Amino acid sequence: VSDLNSDRAALLALRSAVGGRTLFWNTTLTTPCSWPGVLCEDNRVTVLRLPAASLSGSLPGPALSNLTALHTLSLRLNHLSGPLPSDLSSLTQLRNLYLQGNRFSGPPPDSIFSLHALVRLNLASNNFSGPIAPAFNKLARLRTLFLENNHFAGNLPEIHLPNLDQFNVSFNDLNGSVPEGLLGRSKDSFLGTSLCGKPLDTVCAETPAIAAGGGVASGGGGGGGGKKLSGGAIAGIAIGSVLGLLLLLLLLFILCRKRSGKKSRAVDVAAFKNQESDSSAAHKPAAAEVDSSGDVANENAKSNDGNANANAKKLVFFGSGARLFDLEELLRASAEVLGKGTFGTAYKAVLEVGTVVAVKRLKDVTLSEKDFKDRIESVGAMDHQNLVPLRAYYYSREEKLLVYDYMPMGSLSALLHGHSSPLQFFVNFFILSYYLVFIYIVDALLLFAHLHCGVEFVGFKKMWMLDCLNCTAVIVLANTN
Numbered sequence: 001v002s003d004l005n006s007d008r009a010a011l012l013a014l015r016s017a018v019g020g021r022t023l024f025w026n027t028t029l030t031t032p033c034s035w036p037g038v039l040c041e042d043n044r045v046t047v048l049r050l051p052a053a054s055l056s057g058s059l060p061g062p063a064l065s066n067l068t069a070l071h072t073l074s075l076r077l078n079h080l081s082g083p084l085p086s087d088l089s090s091l092t093q094l095r096n097l098y099l100q101g102n103r104f105s106g107p108p109p110d111s112i113f114s115l116h117a118l119v120r121l122n123l124a125s126n127n128f129s130g131p132i133a134p135a136f137n138k139l140a141r142l143r144t145l146f147l148e149n150n151h152f153a154g155n156l157p158e159i160h161l162p163n164l165d166q167f168n169v170s171f172n173d174l175n176g177s178v179p180e181g182l183l184g185r186s187k188d189s190f191l192g193t194s195l196c197g198k199p200l201d202t203v204c205a206e207t208p209a210i211a212a213g214g215g216v217a218s219g220g221g222g223g224g225g226g227k228k229l230s231g232g233a234i235a236g237i238a239i240g241s242v243l244g245l246l247l248l249l250l251l252l253f254i255l256c257r258k259r260s261g262k263k264s265r266a267v268d269v270a271a272f273k274n275q276e277s278d279s280s281a282a283h284k285p286a287a288a289e290v291d292s293s294g295d296v297a298n299e300n301a302k303s304n305d306g307n308a309n310a311n312a313k314k315l316v317f318f319g320s321g322a323r324l325f326d327l328e329e330l331l332r333a334s335a336e337v338l339g340k341g342t343f344g345t346a347y348k349a350v351l352e353v354g355t356v357v358a359v360k361r362l363k364d365v366t367l368s369e370k371d372f373k374d375r376i377e378s379v380g381a382m383d384h385q386n387l388v389p390l391r392a393y394y395y396s397r398e399e400k401l402l403v404y405d406y407m408p409m410g411s412l413s414a415l416l417h418g419h420s421s422p423l424q425f426f427v428n429f430f431i432l433s434y435y436l437v438f439i440y441i442v443d444a445l446l447l448f449a450h451l452h453c454g455v456e457f458v459g460f461k462k463m464w465m466l467d468c469l470n471c472t473a474v475i476v477l478a479n480t481n
């Protein structure tokens with residue numbers, strides 16, 4: 001049972017442990033209440049104030065915990081050292097604990113967080129170490145929390161104490177960002193630390209940094225520098241990079257194939273060959289007719305055009321006897337798309353002999369061969385310096401081709417409106433793709449170095465953002481070129 005006698009015994013134990021001015025206590029008195037620094041209420045020791053009393057050594061744990069009615073304990077500015085007694089939980093009435101200016105070390109004991117009556121807690125200017133525990137939040141009545149000038153390390157936890165008006169953690173080994181709940185504090189509360197963000201002038205890096213343990217830690221906002229990216233996130237980044245790269249390569253591959261496909265043949269040779277069997281009796285237009293083999297066309301097959309027989313193998317040239325090339329030669333020519341118009345697609349065809357022509361492949365022509373021939377021949381008969389000369393035409397059930405002289409100066413529209421040529425577009429596209437591939441490879445290498453070699457990067461996230469920005473810049477460049 002705690003009473004004044006047990007308080008007296010506790011004080012005597014303290015006296016023999018820490019000495020100093022307690023040695024002046026008159027121990028012959030049966031009551032400790034008149035000893036310097038000791039105050040009693042209701043026959044219990046409630047206040048023990050021994051500031052700058054030359055006390056030294058460690059606090060005796062059991063002795064202190066017997067002072068169960070104590071509401072103020074001030075041992076500030078002494079030479080006390082060692083850890084605080086591990087069990088302080090019996091000091092349930094303790095409202096003020098002043099231990100600043102000593103040499104206490106180690107982390108504050110967990111039992112301190114069970115002192116729910118605490119209003120003022122001053123542990124400043126000691127050698128306390130370890131993290132600042134979030135358990136300080138359990139001390140709901142706390143108005144003063146002074147922890148400055150110690151060796152507390154790590155992140156500052158979120159402190160939500162509604163009555164806290166004095167707070168200081170300056171000159172500790174703290175890092176990470178100042179938690180949101182403490183943003184309103186004066187910056188003097190955080191001086192001499194590696195903390196960042198408001199209210200300090202140091203801006204937190206928003207980038208994840210690699211934590212010492214090998215994980216990726218956020219050096220920035222919210223929870224501070226220890227927030228690690230999960231393994232899933234890292235795996236996601238890695239898989240995303242690889243998939244992105246593969247997708248890009250696939251896209252490039254498809255585009256390359258498409259382009260080379262376009263170059264190889266303007267028209268499907270097989271389609272023409274098949275039509276040979278459909279071709280009908282020789283047809284003799286006014287203009288010179290040339291068939292692919294120089295023979296008279298097959299007369300067996302009939303076209304579906306009713307009375308008009310399609311002479312599928314013949315290129316019909318305008319002008320008297322102007323046979324420049326035959327259909328086979330045209331089909332063997334390398335071709336590339338010039339553009340699409342209302343009536344079909346135009347190709348540039350380079351014949352093996354070097355002749356260059358523009359071939360317009362008409363679509364959705366429902367005219368019979370006779371009507372087609374009549375109209376095209378009247379077009380072909382036109383001769384004007386502003387008209388591109390129509391050199392020949394080809395008519396079959398499946399294909400209708402018009403062969404013009406090739407005009408090498410490009411399109412008037414593109415000259416007027418500055419549209420880039422298809423070639424230029426592809427060049428831009430390839431530059432962009434190359435750039436993206438390069439970025440993905442660099443990122444993948446960095447991720448690999450981080451995961452497997454433990455290389456630390458500060459600014460990992462920033463790098464990704466930069467990549468995106470650069471990509472955007474290149475896309476814009478490619479589009480505006």
Ligand SMILES: Nc1ncnc2c1ncn2[C@@H]1O[C@H](COP(=O)(O)OP(=O)(O)OP(=O)(O)O)[C@@H](O)[C@H]1O
Nearest residue numbers: 338339340341342343346358388404405406407411
């Ligand atoms: N003889 C040619 N020489 C060089 N380029 C040509 C020639 N004929 C057409 N082109 C190119 O091919 C593109 C498509 O031409 P096409 O005649 O099929 O359609 P268009 O005239 O542009 O459109 P629309 O048929 O709707 O009037 C043109 O924009 C032009 O750049």
